[in-house]
Amino acid sequence: MDAVTGASSYTGRYIARELLALGRSVRSLARYHDARLFTEGVEWRELRFSRRSELVESLKGIDTLYNTYWIRFPRDGQEFDHAVNSTATLIQAAREAKVQRVVHISVSNADASSPFPYFRGKAATEEIVRQSGIVYAIIRPTLVFGVEDILIHNMAWLLRHAPLYPIPGDGQYRTRPVYVGDVARIAIDAAAGTSNLVTDAAGPDVLTYEELVRAIRSAVRSRSWLLHVPPPVALAAAWGMNPLVRDVIVTSEELHGLMHEVVMSHEPPKGTTRFREWLSQHADGLGRTYAS
Numbered sequence: 580m581d582a583v584t585g586a587s588s589y590t591g592r593y594i595a596r597e598l599l600a601l602g603r604s605v606r607s608l609a610r611y612h613d614a615r616l617f618t619e620g621v622e623w624r625e626l627r628f629s630r631r632s633e634l635v636e637s638l639k640g641i642d643t644l645y646n647t648y649w650i651r652f653p654r655d656g657q658e659f660d661h662a663v664n665s666t667a668t669l670i671q672a673a674r675e676a677k678v679q680r681v682v683h684i685s686v687s688n689a690d691a692s693s694p695f696p697y698f699r700g701k702a703a704t705e706e707i708v709r710q711s712g713i714v715y716a717i718i719r720p721t722l723v724f725g726v727e728d729i730l731i732h733n734m735a736w737l738l739r740h741a742p743l744y745p746i747p748g749d750g751q752y753r754t755r756p757v758y759v760g761d762v763a764r765i766a767i768d769a770a771a772g773t774s775n776l777v778t779d780a781a782g783p784d785v786l787t788y789e790e791l792v793r794a795i796r797s798a799v800r801s802r803s804w805l806l807h808v809p810p811p812v813a814l815a816a817a818w819g820m821n822p823l824v825r826d827v828i829v830t831s832e833e834l835h836g837l838m839h840e841v842v843m844s845h846e847p848p849k850g851t852t853r854f855r856e857w858l859s860q861h862a863d864g865l866g867r868t869y870a871s
């Protein structure tokens with residue numbers, strides 16, 4: 580049996596599905612469980628970092644722990660430091676429960692000296708995993724796309740609904756989007772090895788942000804006018820729309836990170852799904868509603 584943090588959430592559900600297809604049983608450690616997603620093969624234990632002994636119990640008998648836990652941005656007093664501490668609690672509990680392997684989902688360009696707190700925090704979690712004494716694989720995805728994804732989905736939503744789409748700066752910053760199913764496969768393949776491993780999970784195509792926007796625009800047959808704007812203007816436009824969609828569309832860190840190519844990889848790509856092909860297959864449903 581393997582454990583996945585959040586088998587009902589985005590990346591977690593693809594890892595769980597892939598494990599089930601391989602004949603593994605899955606224990607989901609999560610705040611909630613969507614029983615409609617898995618009729619059998621997945622058991623649910625509540626994930627509460629404050630209940631350490633329960634966490635150890637939940638991890639007993641587990642071969643591999645797939646850890647997808649992280650926060651997108653600080654909220655309700657939970658800073659990235661808090662998420663780093665929670666990760667430490669989870670990994671210590673895994674060691675105590677004698678979990679044999681940890682597959683830790685990090686992010687491309689995680690770096691202790693990054694100007695971006697998300698990426699510094701991820702580097703801190705990688706160090707926790709490295710120091711844990713458990714055999715590990717650290718998987719560093721770039722920009723993860725899939726039908727449940729938020730970013731690509733909401734770019735499509737905006738392109739469908741707004742007459743004007745702001746592109747921050749020159750739009751020439753690159754990304755290497757990776758399909759969520761490929762991330763799951765890369766994670767599970769990594770678990771099969773017996774030595775420690777750190778690898779990017781990146782797709783086969785390099786696209787600039789403008790190419791990404793244009794590809795989505797054409798796929799959803801949008802007539803939205805693309806306008807290059809200074810980053811503060813793009814941020815102000817997004818902030819202005821936040822109350823409308825009751826969400827945080829993009830944070831300053833996310834926007835500036837994208838412009839600094841933090842979701843770019845220079846390793847040979849391990850993902851095989853081509854972004855434009857996936858886009859043409861899913862364009863009909865993409866961006867019909869806002870995804871929060």
Ligand SMILES: NC(=O)c1ccc[n+]([C@@H]2O[C@H](COP(=O)([O-])OP(=O)(O)OC[C@H]3O[C@@H](n4cnc5c(N)ncnc54)[C@H](OP(=O)(O)O)[C@@H]3O)[C@@H](O)[C@H]2O)c1
Nearest residue numbers: 584585588589590610647648649684685686720721722723
């Ligand atoms: N999406 C991307 O483009 C991308 C790119 C690079 C790396 N990643 C990494 O991939 C991993 C998975 O992200 P994702 O995109 O799949 O997003 P996600 O579905 O939001 O996954 C985050 C997980 O953390 C859990 N979580 C958050 N706060 C929690 C809390 N206080 N207590 C318990 N669980 C909590 C979420 O549970 P709930 O479902 O209950 O909220 C969810 O299972 C993350 O480590 C992320 O950094 C994602």
